[in-house]
Amino acid sequence: MDYFSLCLSVLCLTGQSVMHIAFIGRLTGKKPGFRHFSVYFSLLCILDWFFTENALPNAAAVATQLLILYDINRIALGSPRPASLIASIFAIYISQLSFGIMNSAEAVLFPNLIGKALLYPLLLLATLSAFVICACCYAATLKFLSLAEVCQTPWNGVLLLPGLFFFAAEWYILCTSYSRIPSSLSHGAVVEHGALMFLQVLGLAALLCTLYAWQQLCRSLQIQTAFQSLAQAAQAQKIYIAEAQARYEQTRAFRHDIKNHLAVLNGLLNHEKWDEGKAYLKKLETVTSSLSFPWQTGNPVVDILLGEKLGLAKTNGITSEVSLLLPHSHEIDDFDLCVIFANALDNAVAACQDSKGTPSIRITGKQQGGFYMLGFENTCSYEPLPPAGTGLANIRAVAEKYHGAVLTEKTGQLFSLSVLLNISLHPESISIPTN
Numbered sequence: 001m002d003y004f005s006l007c008l009s010v011l012c013l014t015g016q017s018v019m020h021i022a023f024i025g026r027l028t029g030k031k032p033g034f035r036h037f038s039v040y041f042s043l044l045c046i047l048d049w050f051f052t053e054n055a056l057p058n059a060a061a062v063a064t065q066l067l068i069l070y071d072i073n074r075i076a077l078g079s080p081r082p083a084s085l086i087a088s089i090f091a092i093y094i095s096q097l098s099f100g101i102m103n104s105a106e107a108v109l110f111p112n113l114i115g116k117a118l119l120y121p122l123l124l125l126a127t128l129s130a131f132v133i134c135a136c137c138y139a140a141t142l143k144f145l146s147l148a149e150v151c152q153t154p155w156n157g158v159l160l161l162p163g164l165f166f167f168a169a170e171w172y173i174l175c176t177s178y179s180r181i182p183s184s185l186s187h188g189a190v191v192e193h194g195a196l197m198f199l200q201v202l203g204l205a206a207l208l209c210t211l212y213a214w215q216q217l218c219r220s221l222q223i224q225t226a227f228q229s230l231a232q233a234a235q236a237q238k239i240y241i242a243e244a245q246a247r248y249e250q251t252r253a254f255r256h257d258i259k260n261h262l263a264v265l266n267g268l269l270n271h272e273k274w275d276e277g278k279a280y281l282k283k284l285e286t287v288t289s290s291l292s293f294p295w296q297t298g299n300p301v302v303d304i305l306l307g308e309k310l311g312l313a314k315t316n317g318i319t320s321e322v323s324l325l326l327p328h329s330h331e332i333d334d335f336d337l338c339v340i341f342a343n344a345l346d347n348a349v350a351a352c353q354d355s356k357g358t359p360s361i362r363i364t365g366k367q368q369g370g371f372y373m374l375g376f377e378n379t380c381s382y383e384p385l386p387p388a389g390t391g392l393a394n395i396r397a398v399a400e401k402y403h404g405a406v407l408t409e410k411t412g413q414l415f416s417l418s419v420l421l422n423i424s425l426h427p428e429s430i431s432i433p434t435n
Helices: 003-028 035-053 058-076 082-110 119-144 156-176 187-270 276-293 302-314 333-354 390-401
Strands: 319-323 362-370 371-379 404-409 414-422
Touching: 003 035, 003 082, 003 119, 035 058, 058 082, 082 119, 082 187, 082 414, 119 187, 156 187, 187 276, 302 319, 302 333, 302 362, 333 362, 333 371, 333 390, 333 414, 390 404, 390 414
Parallel strands: 319 362
Antiparallel strands: 362 371, 371 414, 404 414
């Protein structure tokens, strides 16, 4: 091996090591360090020397490289198994196709330049071009796919099917292509290399189209889930409003009959029927307690919702504290309050069930000028929080409707959710993306 081939080989191994490690780190949401690159580069150098000295097939070298990259991703970086396999397959598949395209171009264009000085800068230019193609494909893949998010869903295994298919197709191309530039090239060989280059370009295009379709599928599923959540919230609010109206009718009927109740009680006391008077007063106390809410926020719909959610929390041993007085109903729509409180409390109860110690939920509300701040605090586990789900997305949508904001913070075993609403402006309708 001459010095130019040696330097070119070292350049290729260095570039592939950097790009592979950086790509799998970005794709899986990990942060690889210099030690990961060093280990991978050293193993690639050993692999290249071993397969070159023993004249082993390139397909076996690619399979071994895939195994090494998977082990670094799975063991050193700690990525889940499916995410590690998908990232490793895509990293090597894209790089192999990128270099395969340039190899086919070299086989067609460079045979007549063998022995000439122009060959060396053109080979270097072709290598750099392969790196540029590879980097562009990596960037497009990262735009369409993020395994740091996908690995939290049960859909990531579907990506293994097209990934393995593409990798198998590239493996076949690698086994049928030439590893060296021939001294002369016949018309049939030109056609063959041209066809191989065309197939490899189609392979990259097929991968990017598949990832784009995957991205659109995930978005449509997320939108569908969001619509289902909003429909459930709307149905729940109808129940809360109906119950609030029923409570109101019962209260108005009780107020209408209060004079009669007082007259009966006065008659019993005048006739010194103390036992009967106490029993009648006990009945009145029972009726009034059934008409009142455990928490008084100034909004009957929220009062009923708090009674249901926090009543469920109490049965699970979760203590709760409520300190808020909500603005008038024309400032914040009842449906929007239902979305905020229902989703926030459902998440809080679920987090409290996973926490250790004494689980608790605290709800506060404070108005300052034209802004209203809702605060939810609850205990949680020390484990990192899962990705934001549909519930938090619905809360953000309501906050955006009122030109507000949502802030989440986790400190130890305490999670806090703050929702800022601008109640000085008339709320606008939420726009749901249609694409």
